[in-house]
Amino acid sequence: MTEYTDTELMISRASQELQDGDTTLVGVGIPNLACNLAKRTHAPDLEMIYESGTIDSNPSKLPLSIGDPVLATGARSIVPMIQGFGYYLQSGRIDVGFLGGAQIDRYGNINSTVIGDYDDPTVRLPGSGGACEIASNTDRTIIITPHSRRRFPDEVDFVTSPGYVGGRTNRERLGLRGGPEAVITDKAVMRFDDGGEMYVESLHPGVTRDTVQQATGWELQFSSELVETNPPTEREIDLIRNDLDPDGVYTD
């Protein structure tokens, strides 16, 4: 068995969340690698859309930002932002969105705006970008983030991107589509129960319940059928290292 890194495991798990034929709104880094891995393995007909308005991009090299020229050359279509966000995303045509964030709470609400008070922040983060509309309008969102107490507080300082808000019925009542499907960290894979609260579905190899609980700011629920996360396959590791990220930009 080849040794693998946490990042490679997260890419592999995120890729398994994608189904053949899905339309995805992709970010750079792990989401981009996960989508490209899925395309080369079980989801050849995955469609990748970027916030910059490139439709069905097939980047020949690793894009460094969501607006690289490599995403435009050879795309199916390129649309102005107002159409990408309006006709493709807001209309409900996108199945999967990827999100990251500085803080995530038990309902999958994400903060990528400020740490501390909005008007006098301790840390000013980049803000929403397209995240708020992606979280509101895709059928399912996949959240990828390192797992630490700081990142999983009892309450986020600011809701940039709504998850299940205060619970699943809340989200529906507000007229928001879909919602968070999975949270993939370097310690575990989590999903959301009928009430819209996060629970641990699988622990990564070598990770204990205590480790995950220690890294979470609320009393975490665990599945009654808690399992160990499947590690990446030899083929996945080989594709990530030699084909998708040969320079180790994201995976070293």
Added chain:
Amino acid sequence: MTEVVDMEYAISEAVDDGQSLYLGGFTHLIPFAAGHEIIRQGYEDLDLARATPDLVYDQMIAAGCASTVTFSWAGNPGVGSLRGFRRAVEDGVPNEIAIEEYSHFGLVSRLAAGAQDLPFLPLRTFIGSDYPDHTDSIRILENPYDDGPDEIPVVPPLNPDVAIVRAQRADEEGNAQVWGIVGEIVEAAFAADTVVLSVEEIVDKRVIRSDPNRTLVPGTAVDYVVEEPYGSHPSYAQGYYDRDNEAYLEWDRRSETHESTTEWLDEWVYGVHDRAEYLEKLTTERFLDLQPQTSYATPIDMGDY
């Protein structure tokens, strides 16, 4: 009437202290040469609007040009933080700035409302988020119809005093053709009172008229046309040059403190007279590395009727 002018003249005619500006171009065709000229001419108290402030606003903020920044994602794309922006927001260096914050679709919808002279545009974003509590202009209306959600957020128009946009090419009348990522260039140009268009090359109007579908910004919306090759460096122009990632990484290092940022501005903005001198300073070697291979679109037949 569109005038073909140089950047120094275009900026001095179009821009005044205290105005609202929108420099268009989403990761692509960012008007860096114009931004540097604004810094050189020493404008202050500007309300700078841009979905992604990027390095260009980081530099303008550090140079003391801004009093307000209206934005939706303030980061160094693919690299990390915008340190100049953060110093202004967190510590008031070199001056306090006010911020007005949206999501990408929220801000682009504001431009679209401005371009169409609408009092607002609705969108299915912001419900369930904390933005309506902190950005006063995001309001929630009751849906006047039976179908759809009960409540719908709206955003007001954004009509900048000046928009500065770039394109690969235009004719002397300012009819501009863009290919690759279009972003919010069209909305910005139609929403603004005054438009400065900067292009990689000015071409004969027959080139433009041969492919009307590619003309995204009409000359009727443009006041000044500037031919400024490599005017988007260190961002890119599809088919002309790639993003200079080294420059984005270098900015992250050089903007570490306000003093080191000022040194960078002294060297690369105040220390050169114009974009031509900036390019000489960068050396030819650098541009050869950014040159893409060719990949031509198949010509279309418009038909001669």
